Amino acid sequence: MSKPDKREEIVRAALEIIAEHGFHGAPMALIADRAGVGAGTIYRYFENKDVLITELYRELEERIYPVITEGYSEVKAFRERFLHLGTALLKYFINNPLDFRYLEQFHNSPYGVAFRRDRLLGEKEGCDVYRELFDEGIAQQVLKDVPLPIHFALAFGPLLSVARDHILGFITLDDLIIARTIEACWDAVRR
Structure with a gap:
């Protein structure tokens, strides 16, 4: 998976999980798991969960x-x-x-x-x-x-x-x- 694809998968996973479970029910580890990336990978694209959300x-x-x-x-x-x-x-x-x-x-x-x-x-x-x-x-x-x-x-x-x-x-x-x-x-x- 290339870098743009990883970011896209993270965004898609975050959208799905947050839509289903809300902000508090969407830990970064769950988003990473759904996106098929390591939890640390998210932080290469988004400084923290607040940045991801906005x-x-x-x-x-x-x-x-x-x-x-x-x-x-x-x-x-x-x-x-x-x-x-x-x-x-x-x-x-x-x-x-x-x-x-x-x-x-x-x-x-x-x-x-x-x-x-x-x-x-x-x-x-x-x-x-x-x-x-x-x-x-x-x-x-x-x-x-x-x-x-x-x-x-x-x-x-x-x-x-x-x-x-x-x-x-x-x-x-x-x-x-x-x-x-x-x-x-x-x-x-x-x-």
Whole structure:
């Protein structure tokens, strides 16, 4: 196994184990075992478990961004851009349940709380297509006059819930239900 392959296997194993067992249930030795490498090998690529966890998040974000922005155009109407991004994100989660489960844990952990705070306050750069869209909608008075974190909650709370319920087998999302869900999210944030 070459060096890039080893790193890739470590990342894949970490994603699987953390999605299945959470951060605390994913010791480095178990990740190494699942990746088929020695425990010390992980430390050649990641200084410690915290670095592995945050790097994995960044890699997932980099993987998601091109998928949700494919076909996205800033010249389209605001509503159409909102619907595009919401639909693309929900479909990504449905098609990548391990990524979704990891991201859910990350965002509800101290790692994710600090990350979200920095993003919402504009102190961290990255894939900010949603923040830019919401900032524009607030400035143009297309969106309700509420703080940015409330827009995120209204737009993504329902989306995350239905993605989770689909992944758990409580509901089956097809294109029609996905469209209705994203429309409902739009109704929640629009003026």
